[in-house]
Amino acid sequence: MSSRRLVLTCPVGFEDLVRGDLLEDDGVRARQIDPGLLLVESIGDLTFLEHATAIDQVSVPLDLSTGVAISLREAAVGRLCERVGVDRIVHYRVHSPGDPVQRDAVIAEVDRALGWINSPGDWDVNLDLATSRADIGPLRWAARFGRLDRLPAATPVAVAACAVRLAKVPAEGVLLDPCGGVGSVPIVDALVRPTGDGLVVDALAEAVDLAAGNLRRLGLTERVSVRQGDATALEVADHSVDRVVTDLPFGKRIGSNEANRTLYPAALREIERVLTSDGRCVLLSDDKRLLKDAVARTHGLKIVRERVVRYNGVTPTAYTLARSRRLRERRTADAS
Ligand SMILES: C[S@@+](CC[C@H](N)C(=O)[O-])C[C@H]1O[C@@H](n2cnc3c(N)ncnc32)[C@H](O)[C@@H]1O
Numbered sequence: 001m002s003s004r005r006l007v008l009t010c011p012v013g014f015e016d017l018v019r020g021d022l023l024e025d026d027g028v029r030a031r032q033i034d035p036g037l038l039l040v041e042s043i044g045d046l047t048f049l050e051h052a053t054a055i056d057q058v059s060v061p062l063d064l065s066t067g068v069a070i071s072l073r074e075a076a077v078g079r080l081c082e083r084v085g086v087d088r089i090v091h092y093r094v095h096s097p098g099d100p101v102q103r104d105a106v107i108a109e110v111d112r113a114l115g116w117i118n119s120p121g122d123w124d125v126n127l128d129l130a131t132s133r134a135d136i137g138p139l140r141w142a143a144r145f146g147r148l149d150r151l152p153a154a155t156p157v158a159v160a161a162c163a164v165r166l167a168k169v170p171a172e173g174v175l176l177d178p179c180g181g182v183g184s185v186p187i188v189d190a191l192v193r194p195t196g197d198g199l200v201v202d203a204l205a206e207a208v209d210l211a212a213g214n215l216r217r218l219g220l221t222e223r224v225s226v227r228q229g230d231a232t233a234l235e236v237a238d239h240s241v242d243r244v245v246t247d248l249p250f251g252k253r254i255g256s257n258e259a260n261r262t263l264y265p266a267a268l269r270e271i272e273r274v275l276t277s278d279g280r281c282v283l284l285s286d287d288k289r290l291l292k293d294a295v296a297r298t299h300g301l302k303i304v305r306e307r308v309v310r311y312n313g314v315t316p317t318a319y320t321l322a323r324s325r326r327l328r329e330r331r332t333a334d335a336s
Pocket residue numbers: 151153154155156178179180181182183184185201202203204207229230231232246247248249250254255263
């Protein structure tokens with residue numbers, strides 16, 4: 001591998017999780033250099049990216065003091081592009097917010113020195129002068145795993161990946177997303193977990209249609225089902241779901257704080273009903289007080305971990321819930 005350093009973008013608040021997985025699963029050492037940014041050195045090859053669903057974007061750091069073209073050449077960005085399937089003269093774009101003169105100068109320099117083609121609508125490399133990084137198009141999430149049809153409230157796929165990771169889904173287990181929208185969470189789960197099933201439920205017909213289309217395109221219809229339904233009255237059998245992972249309406253862009261006063265306690269009751277006795281649940285919410293009140297009103301779910309995350313201008317908390325031990329023991333005793 002020619003390029004020795006890469007910058008990986010992951011959701012803010014999950015950096016430690018992503019770093020730990022890279023090291024454990026692939027022996028890849030990464031260190032956090034900024035919120036949501038990990039630097040990887042001496043990467044060997046790129047096979048670790050084949051299942052790294054929590055990584056949104058892969059970039060090469062540039063040293064702009066030497067000039068963009070020289071820095072691109074020294075970092076062997078052209079060879080990296082070839083390696084990840086770019087079989088044409090590299091098409092690029094320049095992102096230089098508020099500085100068209102600098103952008104034009106860089107375009108002239110790259111054209112002259114590298115013969116690359118400036119093609120903002122169809123790029124392999126995004127030269128981001130604000131961050132001093134060259135983003136590699138074929139290594140973005142959508143290029144590696146497939147583009148999803150989305151709605152404005154859809155969960156960013158890398159965030160969905162981190163939530164799934166927190167849930168520790170058993171190999172053969174069933175994962176349910178009761179506010180599943182276009183299916184991001186069960187889709188990401190099915191991409192990283194070779195066995196086991198998923199279920200997407202959403203109240204909105206449009207979301208359900210998009211989820212069905214996403215599953216069809218990705219060839220996941222055998223493993224993940226989708227249906228229109230209500231998170232507060234799920235048509236799902238008691239204790240039949242190993243993991244619930246969901247990005248709840250925050251009550252700002254989607255729903256309202258008023259609606260959440262009814263939705264959250266009722267949805268939590270249903271989650272508690274459908275989860276197996278050693279089930280686990282990961283909930284994303286920005287309506288934090290209501291969420292905690294709703295959990296406190298369940299009979300035997302408790303929050304075991306919280307982490308604040310940040311993406312797209314929101315700072316929700318990812319809550320990991322488990323059954324309280326007393327309830328688990330009672331259920332096991334009842335069953336034996
Ligand atoms: C934050 S979005 C989740 C997005 C989803 N993870 C995705 O990637 O598309 C919240 C979703 O909850 C759905 N929703 C709201 N109230 C619901 C209810 N009572 N039952 C089921 N879904 C509901 C909305 O339609 C919306 O799709």
